[in-house]
Amino acid sequence: MDKKKFSETDICDKLITPALTQAGWDNIEQIYREYTLRPGRVVVRGHSASRDKRSVLRADYVLFYKANIPLVVIEAKDNNHAMGAGMAQAINYADLLNVPFSFSSNGDGFVFRDATLASGVLETNLALEQFPSPSELWERLCAWKGWSPEVRHVAEYPYSPSKTPRYYQLNAINLTVEAIARRQQRILLVMATGTGKTYTAFQIIWRLWKSGAKKRILFLADRNILIDQTMVNDFRPFKGAMAKLSPNAKGIERVDAGTGNHFIEDLDLAVNKSTKLVDKSYEIYLSLYQAVSGTEEEQNIYKQFSPDFFDLIVVDECHRGSADEDSAWRAILTYFGSATQIGLTATPKETKEISNTDYFGEPVYTYSLRQGIEDGYLAPYKVIRVDLDKDTFGWRPPEGMTDKLGHVIEDRIYNAIDMNRKLVLEARDEVVAAKITEYLKATDRFAKTIVFCEDIDHASRMRQALSNANADISRDHPKYVVQITGDNPEGKLELDNFIDPEKTYPVIATTSKLMSTGVDAQTCKLIVLDQNIKSMTLFKQIIGRGTRLREDLGKTWFTILDFKRATDIFADKNFDGDPVQIYEPRGDDPVDPPEPPADPPPDTGGAAPGEWPAGPITTGPGEGGGGPEVKRYIVGGMVTVAVARERVQYLNAHGKLITESLRDYTRINLTRRYDSLDKFLQAWSDADRKAALLQELENQGVLLDALADEVGKDLDAFDLLLYVAWNMPPLTRRERANRVKKRNVFTQYGPVARQVIEALIDKYADEGVQTIESMDVLNVPPLTDLGSPVELVRSFGGRDHYLQALQLLERELYAPQGLQH
Missing domain, CATH: 1.20.1390 (PWI domain)
Structure with missing residues (x-):
């Protein structure tokens, strides 16, 4: 047998796999070949996107203990390589999977790296027949972690076989289960929107419940649709043991996979609709915070349970009301204080009054938006920055000018912060609507779009402006554009239809805060920012509406259309860094003076928390002391608004937004690689396949399609690069x-x-x-x-x-x- 003639696959099939089987790794659920860790980052190129094959990570082998916990990574090479040639890759993959055992092999034997140092030696060479058994490595791991038999019993309990978790989900699940098995009572998991927090929670609950470590579980969320979708999707294996704490639920609309027919699937309810008494025979309960708590004592359904009834509570979107010490929602967690509590969030919230980390502790695991995009599990984005002239350069009213309501407009310069807060320019709404429509017409008129407005009044005006701008569709389909805000019951009823990939309408949703979190808009392709956003937490929530990747539905990337320079937050050094105790001063904090306007008045007219009601905003007596001072002026079409400048920004090869023009960015990158025109021409001439050279340049961040759009010439890629980098006169392909x-x-x-x-x-x-x-x-x-x-x-x-x-x-x-x- 001449191993030198074997391919890498032959080495695996004929030498490595038999060695594993002989060592006791004989369960098909224990050995995973070609295990995908990262499917590869999606790169946006102009109006298309493709995966960067260089960023795909696949381990030749990942070995699992009892089909449950990843334990070993093996990297194989052909026999023309040294036995340890794959060790660097194996260590990298093992680090991603959080496992201590790495192996490299060329078919002659194994180089074994044991980070537990069980034998006192980090790396040793083993013959093929010396590969360690599952039980031997498991014992080493348990001793290294210091697990008691009780912890081991829980930690090794199998997953639900519903689907295989991704590597970061494995890490989150295992670290959480381990922490709870060690009797840690407060757990925080930070996972970016779209990375499967609910599925991760399901697997955690499944293992704790099935192992007997936790017997009664409460899952809390703050959106009804989250509960319903969770019950019929990720939590479906709990059916029969699971119920919803709500006296008013009616079921959820589903689609029969075979026939395509729509039907209403009933949800098991734990609250009697007439008596409001809770059936306590279930083991897993799901509920809205609002459904079990209220201002009146009889509304506090949770108090029908004894304080020690639940031994595990999972809090979804815990950055919201549950983080506030004074909230009714926190009262639920306090009441069941003896239960282990897990907080799930994409955006840990830290203010002087609200802190996730103070309550739950430091995260046991963090998976960020940036990492999700880099791995290829989240959709990347491009940014179109549109600066309007009145926002950028400011506007000062003529002396004595009155608005549409007859109020004299205060004489000062109004800028971007004032727009739609203290000053409404109706022409501005029309320009914004026209730019949104222009983009959709150039790409996809039916791409799901969320427009984030300053407040409810602004959302209402934008709905009208967008309907007028798209009158050719809106005339026959009035739900093409809808307003979905806290004060709009008709609009809120359309939320389910907006996020349903099978429903065409609504296409465009105008909102303020209501859709910033907890809305699973899987096919949303356009996020419009026309809101002053200074909070990192809010910004990440909003961006998360577009990050879900649905390649099967044609959603591989999304666009951020930014009218407010909100995307400057991408450049913040703390963006997507590890959660830290950063306080966001509130408006009345002397450290950070408030931006206009001040806090909204107490009566919000049924608006959702954080949204302002429609109508003029007033505060206190005016300087004349004769009544309230008008803080919002409404100016009609007498004042024109125009686009001052526009720039398209893409993510570069390192996941950061390109801040200069694509022409400058390309020139810098290309001249860094080829320090003279002659060297580029020689490389082009020497390339057997020009497409391969162009693909290599694209992988390094040269975005040819986008560059062609910016240059605006129908050029061959060769001429495009010569023209941009060395200012050579170009020829067209024709x-x-x-x-x-x-x-x-x-x-x-x-x-x-x-x-x-x-x-x-x-x-x-x-x-x-x-x-x-x-x-x-x-x-x-x-x-x-x-x-x-x-x-x-x-x-x-x-x-x-x-x-x-x-x-x-x-x-x-x-x-x-x-x-x-």
Whole structure:
């Protein structure tokens, strides 16, 4: 057996796998081959996106103990590599999975790295037949962690077999279960929106419940739809043992996978609708905070349970009311204070009055938005920054000017912070609506869109402005644009339809705070920011509405259309860093003077928390002492508003927004790689496949499609780069194609081959060099009219001769003027 001739796959199949089986790793649920850790970052290029293959991470082997806890990573190489050649990769993968055992092998044996130092040695060499057994490594792990038999019993209990968790979910689940098994009473999990917090919570509950560590569980959330969707989706395996604490639930609309018919699925309810008494025979309860608490004592359903009834409480979106010491929601957690409590959040909240970490402690695990995008589990974004002239340069009213209501407008300069707070310019609403509509028309008129407005009144005006801007659709489909705010019951009824991927309408939702969190808008492709946002927590919540990745539904990225420079927060050094105790001063804190306007008046007209009611905002007596001072002026079309500047920003190869123009960014990147024009021309000439060179440049952050959009010229990628980086006069693809056609270059080929070359030249002119370098081009018209791919290649004398002719064609296409054949 000559191992030098074996491929890496042969090494695995013929040598490594048999060694594992012999060592006792014989359960199919224990050995995972080609285990995907990261599917690869999605890179946005202009109006399309694709995965960066360089960022895909797959471990050759991950070994699990009892199909439950990842324990071992093995990286394999062929026998032409040293036995330890894969160790660096194995260590990297083991670090992601939080496991201490790494192996590298080339088929001769194993290099074994044991971070537990159980034998006192970090790395040792083992023969193939010396691979350790599952029980041996499990014992080492347990001793290293210092687990008691009770902790081990819980920690090794299997997952629900519903689906395989991702690596970061494995980490979150295992670390939480371990902490609770060690009797830690308060747990905080920080996971970015769209990374599966609810599914992670389900697996935690499943293992604790099935192992007997926790017998009665309460899951709390602050949105009704979250509870209902959780019951019929992630928590479905609990059916029969699970009920909802609500006297008014009616079930949830579902779609039959076989027929496509819609039906209402009943939810098991634990509260009798007539008596309001709770059935205490269930083991797992789900509830809204609002459904079990209230201002009246009889509304506090939770008090029908004894304080020690629950031994586990999971708090979803715990950055909201549960973090406030004075809230009714916190009272629930205090009442069941003996229970273990897990807080789930994407955005830990830290103010002088509200703190997640003070209550739950430091997170046992954090998985950030930036990491999710880098791994390829979350959708990336591009940013379109639109600065309006009155926002950017300010506006001062003429002396004595009155608004639409007859109020004299205070004489001062109004800027971006004042817009829609102290000053309403109706023309501004129209310009914003026009830019949103312009973007949708250029991309997808039916892409789900959320417009975040300053307050309810602003959301109402934007609904009208967007309806007018899209009158061709809104006339027949009035729910094309809807207002979804706390004071709008009709709009709130459309929330479920907005987030349902199968429902076309509504397409555009205007809102203020109501949709900033807890809204699972999986197919949302456009987030519009027309709101002054200074809070990191709020900003991350809003951005989270677009981060869900649904490749099966065509959602691979999203756009942020920013009218308020809110995306400056992306540049904050603390954005997506580890949660720290950062206090956000409130408006009355002398450290940070309040921005206008002051806190909203007490009567919010039914608005959701944080939203302002419609109508003029007033505060205190005016300078004349004769009544309230009008704080919001409404100015009609007499004042015009225009776009001052606009810039598109993309994420670079390191996950940061490109702040300069794409032209400058490309020039800097390209000249850093090729310090002279001659070196770039030589690299282009030497490349057997130009598409491969272009792909390499794109992987390094050169965004060719987006660059072409910004330059606005129909150029070949070669000319585009020369023009941008070295200011060379460009030729269009059609000009290059015509130059070749005018020359009698391909006389050595027969008539069919010359027709093929002629068609390839036209394909190049239409689509570029990447198209003609692919063999797939032989399967599309007009080449299919000339014969089958086999016949066309044969007309050149075979595949090698065809590729030689293609290389000759490329040399002619890119020959410098005056040096053509």
